[in-house]
Amino acid sequence: MKKNIAIIMGGYSSEHAISIKSGNVVHKYLDTERYNSYRIVITKEKWVYLDDSNKEFAVDKADFSIQPEGKKIVFDCVFNAIHGTPGEDGLLQAYFELLGIPQTSCNHYQSALTFNKRDLLSTLKPYGVHCATSYYVNHGQEIDEDAIVEKVGLPCFVKANRAGSSYGVSKVYQKEELTKALSAAFKEDDEVIIESFLDGTEVSVGVITYNNTVTVLPITEIISENDFFDYEAKYQGKSQEITPARISETQEANVRALAEFIYKTLGMKGYTRSEFIFIGDVPHLLEVNTTPGLTEESLLPQQAKTAGISLDQLFDSAIVEALR
The missing domain is CATH 3.40.50.20 (Rossmann fold)
Structure with a gap:
């Protein structure tokens, strides 16, 4: 039936x-x-x-x-x-x-935790997960621009804490640009995270439960034509998304192990797609998405296709695992 x-x-x-x-x-x-x-x-x-x-x-x-x-x-x-x-x-x-x-x-707690960038990174840091240096600001608080620059340096990224698709994200080069960037972020959320700039190769790693087994999909390398992987780069073709990523065997092994570790440690299920930037051979976590894009052009379906998993198989597996 x-x-x-x-x-x-x-x-x-x-x-x-x-x-x-x-x-x-x-x-x-x-x-x-x-x-x-x-x-x-x-x-x-x-x-x-x-x-x-x-x-x-x-x-x-x-x-x-x-x-x-x-x-x-x-x-x-x-x-x-x-x-x-x-x-x-x-x-x-x-x-x-x-x-x-x-x-x-994933379940409600894992969803809430991963959607909150500040809480996610704070939870994973004690496990030895590397992240950018960060500074937190809430709407209505006094903004100390000198303190921000002293902690995270320039350039830096100003991000809405609970938003996706790069809404409310700005790359800031000068201290004088912080006010405008914060205003853009506060349009999406009343909490903001400001992070140091990580200069390295950016990759996206899908982890799913497939045939009752936690499976790390082929890794995608992100090369944005814009200043960073923003909305235009993600959805309007202003980027190269190369699967499998052109990274070393050591880098691949490190990021695959870390992505799987995060998935299992947080008690995830279903689909996740995590973003990392390499500093040397060490992957630094940016964020974890628990309902990633699922169009034909989206990263997770691209990765599944490279792994030999068609869209109908990918979607069927999600239902099978949920009903299991």
Whole structure:
């Protein structure tokens, strides 16, 4: 008997449109012989099921069910394709855990922890995970520009603490640019992390659970045409994404081991994609994404393809693992 799968997409953040693209790709490639898939678009204003003609049907939040044409449908599993809040920060994960509905991403605590860059890095540093030097600022606090520069140096990166797709990220070369960069970051979040510039090769590493085994996918090297791997570089072709990465055997072994260590240490499940920069042979962690992009052009699907895993196999595996 076919399983009913809700593909949730959209969300409340600046990544809404990117999430819609990811969700539609999942809907396109999910095996129709095994699954009935339903596109569920979540916004602050409404939660709705979109049928193939884009007609909307309200979602009953009491039990996460729908009634298109008067027939009630409940879901065996939720495929999470929401980037940002509320799908990547633990809110929906907790909701589905309370309802007892399996979902494809990590659990609510791991989602909340990894979405908060400051908390994630603070958690992993005692394990010996290398990171950039950082300085924290909250909205409304007095800004001491001299103290910031003294700690992290110039250039530095100013980042919204809880945001993705490089929204709210600026590279700052002069102390006088900090105010503008902080304003941009505070548009995305009321917490900011300012990090020292790491001058080295940037790589992205996907780790998934596939056939009940934690699997590190082929590594992608990131070469941005812009000043860093910003929104344009990620989504508008302003970068080279080379899989497998052109790194040494030592570097590859080090980053594969570290990515797997982070996945297992944090108790992750589902898909993750972590970003690192090498200083010599040592990978320094930037962030961990727990609902990475899932379009044909996105990094995790590129890595899976290089590993011989097709999109339909990749998406099927997420549901199989969630139901296991």
